[in-house]
Amino acid sequence: MADYNIATSLRHSAEALGETVALTALQGRQWRQWTFAELRRNSDGFAAALHGEGVRQGDRVMLMVRPSMEFFCLTFALFQLGAVVILIDPGMGYRNLLRCIGSVRPDILIGIPKAILFSRLFRPPFATVRRRIRVGGWPWGGGKGLAPSCEHSREHRDNLPAYQARETDLAAIIFTTGSTGPPKGVEYTHGIFHAQLQLIREYYGIGPGDVDQPGFPLFGLFAAALGAKAVIPDMDPTRPAQVDPVKFVRTLLEHGVTYSFGSPAIWNVVSRHCLDRGIVLPVRKVLMAGAPVSGELVERVQRILPKDAQIFTPYGATESLPVASIEGREIVEQTWPLTRIGRGACVGRAFPGIEIRIVEPVEGLIGAWQEARELQPGEIGEIVVRGPVVTRAYANNREETERAKIVDEAGFRHRMGDMGYVDEHGRLWFCGRKAHRVHTAKGVMHTVCCEAIFNEHPLVRRSALVGLGDSALQTPVIVVEPVGRVANQEQLFHELRGLALANPLTASIEHFLVHPSFPVDIRHNAKIFREKLADWAAKRVQLPCG
Numbered sequence: 001m002a003d004y005n006i007a008t009s010l011r012h013s014a015e016a017l018g019e020t021v022a023l024t025a026l027q028g029r030q031w032r033q034w035t036f037a038e039l040r041r042n043s044d045g046f047a048a049a050l051h052g053e054g055v056r057q058g059d060r061v062m063l064m065v066r067p068s069m070e071f072f073c074l075t076f077a078l079f080q081l082g083a084v085v086i087l088i089d090p091g092m093g094y095r096n097l098l099r100c101i102g103s104v105r106p107d108i109l110i111g112i113p114k115a116i117l118f119s120r121l122f123r124p125p126f127a128t129v130r131r132r133i134r135v136g137g138w139p140w141g142g143g144k145g146l147a148p149s150c151e152h153s154r155e156h157r158d159n160l161p162a163y164q165a166r167e168t169d170l171a172a173i174i175f176t177t178g179s180t181g182p183p184k185g186v187e188y189t190h191g192i193f194h195a196q197l198q199l200i201r202e203y204y205g206i207g208p209g210d211v212d213q214p215g216f217p218l219f220g221l222f223a224a225a226l227g228a229k230a231v232i233p234d235m236d237p238t239r240p241a242q243v244d245p246v247k248f249v250r251t252l253l254e255h256g257v258t259y260s261f262g263s264p265a266i267w268n269v270v271s272r273h274c275l276d277r278g279i280v281l282p283v284r285k286v287l288m289a290g291a292p293v294s295g296e297l298v299e300r301v302q303r304i305l306p307k308d309a310q311i312f313t314p315y316g317a318t319e320s321l322p323v324a325s326i327e328g329r330e331i332v333e334q335t336w337p338l339t340r341i342g343r344g345a346c347v348g349r350a351f352p353g354i355e356i357r358i359v360e361p362v363e364g365l366i367g368a369w370q371e372a373r374e375l376q377p378g379e380i381g382e383i384v385v386r387g388p389v390v391t392r393a394y395a396n397n398r399e400e401t402e403r404a405k406i407v408d409e410a411g412f413r414h415r416m417g418d419m420g421y422v423d424e425h426g427r428l429w430f431c432g433r434k435a436h437r438v439h440t441a442k443g444v445m446h447t448v449c450c451e452a453i454f455n456e457h458p459l460v461r462r463s464a465l466v467g468l469g470d471s472a473l474q475t476p477v478i479v480v481e482p483v484g485r486v487a488n489q490e491q492l493f494h495e496l497r498g499l500a501l502a503n504p505l506t507a508s509i510e511h512f513l514v515h516p517s518f519p520v521d522i523r524h525n526a527k528i529f530r531e532k533l534a535d536w537a538a539k540r541v542q543l544p545c546g
Contacts (some may be wrong), residue, residue: 001164001166001314002167003165003383004165004166004167004189004190004191004193004194005079005082005163005164005190005286006076006079006165006166006171006190006197006221007043007076007077007079007080008314009197009224009225009226010036010039010040010043010076010225011040011223013036013040013225013226013227014036014037014039014040014206016036016208016227016296017035017036017208017227018035018036018037019035019036019037019183019230019231020035020036020130020208021033021034021035021064022034022035022036022039022224022229022230022486023039023072023220023224023229023230023231023232024068024229024230024231024232024251024255025067025068025069025231025232026068026232026234027068027376032069034069034229036224037374038521039069039072039073039076039224041148042069042148043072043073043076043077043248044077044080044082045073045077045079045147045148045149046070046073046074046077046146046148046149046314047077047080047081047160048149048160049146049148050074050077050078050081050083050110050133050146050410051081051145051160052098052149053131053133053146053171053530054079054108054163055078055081055083055095055108055131056082056083056224057081057082057084057161057163057289058083058084058085059083059084059107059108059330060084060086060104060105060106060107060108060173061078061083061084061085061086061106061107061108061109061377062086062088062101062104062106062108062109062110062111062129063078063085063086063087063110063111064088064090064109064110064111064112064115064118065110065111065112065115065135066112066340067217067220067232067237068232069211070135070439071160072137072220072221072224072230073148073162073242073479074110074135074296076221077163077189079171080160080163081160081163082163082169083108084170084171084172084173085171085172085173086104086106086172086173086185087172087173087175087218088100088101088175088183089175089177089183089238089523090238090358090397091238091522092175092177092178092183092522093522096182096183096215098124098125098342099125099182100175100183100185101125101126102124102125102127103129103395103396103397103474104173104185104396105127105129105394105396106126106128106129107129107131107170108129108131108132108133108135109126109129109131109132109133109183109294110135111132111133111134112136113134113136113137113138113139113145113436114134116132116134118156118488119132120348120487125330128166128216132496133146133386134146134339147188151524153539157316160314161254161446165190166190166191166192167189167190167194168189168191169190169191170187170189171188171190171193171364172193173185173186173187173194173247174186174188174206174218174318175210175318176317176318176319177318177521177522177523177527178261181372184394184395184400185392185394185395185396185397186318186319186390186395186397186399187393187394188391188393189391189427189464191388192388192389192390192391195353195387195389196321196322196389197222197225197226198546199322199351199352199353199428200222200226201226201324202352203325203352203396203511204259204285204287204312206226206228206285207226207228207261208226209225209227209228209258210225210229210258210259210360210385211228211229211231211256211257211258211259212228212231212232212257212258212259212260212261212415213230213231213232213251213257213260214229214230214232214233214260214261214262215231215233215235215240215243215260215261215263215266215432216240216261216262216263216288216523216524217232217235217237219261220232225536227347227379228259229255231255233247233248233251234247234248235247235248238522238523239522239525240262240263240265240266240523240524240525241263241265241266241269241520241525241526242470242525243265243266243267243269243270245269245270245272245273245274246273246297246337247278248270249270249273249274249281252281252282252283253279253281257540258282258283258284258285259283259286259287260283260285260286260287261286261287261288261289262286262288262292262381263288263289263290263291263523263524263525263526264288264290264291264294264297264524264526265524265525265526267274267286267288267297267301268297270304271297271300271301271304272300273305274304275300275304275512277286277298279304280304280305280306281304281305282306283305283309284305284306284308284309284311285309285310285311285312286305286309286311286312287311287313287314287315288301288311288312288313288526289313289314289524290521290523290524291344291461291524291527291528292401292430292528293313293331293345294336294339294455295332295335295336295337295339295340296336297333298311298313298328298331298332298336299328299332301328302328302332309326310327310328311327311453312325312326312327312328313325313326313328313347313350314347315347315348315428315430317416317417317418318391319390319391319402319404319414319416320385320387320389320390320391320414320416321389322351322354322389323347323350323351323354323356323357323385323387323389323428324347324348324349324350324354324428324536325347325348325349325351325352326346326347326348326349326427328427330346330348330369330493331346332491334346335427340452340456341452341453341472342449342450342452342453342503342505342506343449344380344420344421344429344430344431344432344446344448344449345429345430345431345448346423346427346428346430346533347420347429347430348392348427348428348430348480349426349427349428349496350366350426350428351387351389353387353388354361354385354387354389355385355386355387356384356385356387356422356428357372357374357383357384357385357386357413358374358375358380358381358382358383358384358420359372359373359374359375359381359382359384360372360373360375360381361381361382361419362382364403365402365403366406366415366452366529367406367407367467367529368406368407368408369406369407369408369409369413372384372406375421376422377422377423377424378421378422378423379422380419380420380421380431380432380446381419381420381421381429381491382415382416382419382429383415383416384406384413384414384415384416384504385413385414385416385421386408386410386411386412386413386414390412390413390414391414392405393405393518403415404417417433417434417435418430418431418432418433418434419431419432419437419446423530424451424501428441430448431446431448431449432446432447432448432449432465433447433530436465437467438465438466438467438474438476439467439471439472439473439474440467440473440474440475440508440525440533441473442508443503445465445467445476445505445506447464447465447530449510450465450478450505450506451463451464451465453499453500453502453503453505453506454478454480454496454499454500454506457480457492457495457496457499458483458497459480459482459484459492460479460480460482460483460484460496461480461481461482461484462480462481462485462528463479463480463481464479464480464481464515464518464530464533465477465479465509465530466479466533466534466537467531467534468511468534468537468538468543469535469543473539475511475543476508476509476511477509477512477513477514477537477541478496478500478506478509478511478512478513479512479514479515479518479533479536480492480496480512480513480514480515481514481515481517481518482514482516485488489514492514493512494513496512497509497510497512498503511541513537513540513541515533515536518533519532519533523538
């Protein structure tokens with residue numbers, strides 16, 4: 001039987017690369033390095049220690065540990081044991097965090113002391129937890145917590161039950177950002193991780209000799225599995241827009257980082273810092289994802305990289321990643337001029353093995369693929385995908401699973417919840433979230449298409465289209481986040497109205513507001529919470545009665 005266990009990839013990397021440095025991260029206030037051999041020994045040691053603590057195949061294990069060597073090795077150790085790793089962004093707020101924990105019903109909690117205390121204070125969501133395992137010492141002293149059983153690792157490893165993962169075996173539950181509703185736990189199989197590794201290795205050409213600095217820590221796990229070195233940056237991963245560019249750039253330079261995945265919010269800050277100081281980075285590949293990436297940002301990042309470096313903006317979602325990709329030169333030279341006039345954001349062509357279809361949007365369930373009406377190239381509709389990286393279900397959430405999946409002759413397809421179209425070149429264009437469409441008397445308006453018109457104004461950092469009033473007959477409103485202080489709002493609104501009238505997509509928009517700082521998601525700090533802006537705008541725009 002083929003072994004799809006993601007932990008096997010670390011073993012292969014250790015066998016091939018041994019004493020090559022695999023991970024660099026802060027430990028306390030000191031930077032430390034670990035080789036591939038050390039990562040494997042620690043992973044095996046943690047697997048032995050966890051098995052001794054009662055962790056077994058199929059257990060749902062909530063991992064609440066900061067990005068670190070321990071995070072890496074514990075994750076691989078849990079995969080090795082056949083446990084299901086539950087990962088939740090801690091910055092989503094207590095209410096969402098507690099709801100998410102309760103929804104997946106964890107069996108075991110592995111966490112830093114703060115997480116252990118949190119589970120004691122808020123007991124109901126942790127009611128199913130039968131074992132709490134602490135990593136690290138208490139602030140007031142009293143034990144170091146879980147450590148890898150390295151001194152007995154070979155003996156313990158030989159005695160551990162061999163776990164060969166099948167393609168469909170559950171490996172992890174990873175939560176969505178919750179940009180259009182409560183975060184949902186997405187079930188990842190070992191086969192999906194295996195397919196993702198293969199796509200990243202073959203499409204982006206990443207492997208041994210590369211150095212990764214991930215702005216999203218989970219992607220650092222892929223580096224070790226691919227045989228690349230990972231450098232965990234000194235930053236708060238829940239606040240990428242607040243990254244300290246001095247620290248981020250320092251490690252990029254000191255470690256000769258060759259590729260980096262991160263939110264456009266990170267690269268917005270880093271690129272301005274580098275341009276101001278004349279810094280050219282050694283990075284050969286930059287991957288930006290999490291929200292539409294402007295051609296202006298791509299062009300700015302191009303200026304701080306070597307001339308032959310590549311910038312990619314992969315498209316996908318927690319439920320299906322990656323789906324499509326486009327390189328920066330094609331954006332700047334071909335698609336960005338069209339984005340600026342309201343054609344949407346081009347996210348590129350489908351990855352090998354991924355099938356993209358555009359269907360007529362439906363509010364309710366689509367029970368079978370025969371019920372969907374497929375649209376022609378150029379027609380905007382709901383984006384539906386099929387392929388080896390597409391997840392099958394949400395954890396303990398049958399209703400949302402049925403809403404998001406379409407049964408077909410080969411299994412199922414996933415409804416991305418996004419609107420878009422495919423052009424005559426086979427490229428996918430993203431027009432905005434389905435839930436964010438504005439239904440007006442003159443037709444449906446799509447956020448990304450309309451907002452591009454107002455983002456052209458020099459005083460506008462970004463804009464958001466929201467709809468007010470009756471859901472079937474809404475009034476469109478544009479909310480703008482300004483670059484700086486707006487001295488004359490009336491003049492700004494007059495100029496925005498002029499931009500609106502100049503494009504048939506936006507000619508019906510008559511209401512404009514200024515918001516000092518848009519609410520955004522905690523994972524990428526780039527997805528705008530338009531529902532919150534709509535509630536805010538509703539208190540400030542007087543709609544006609546009747």
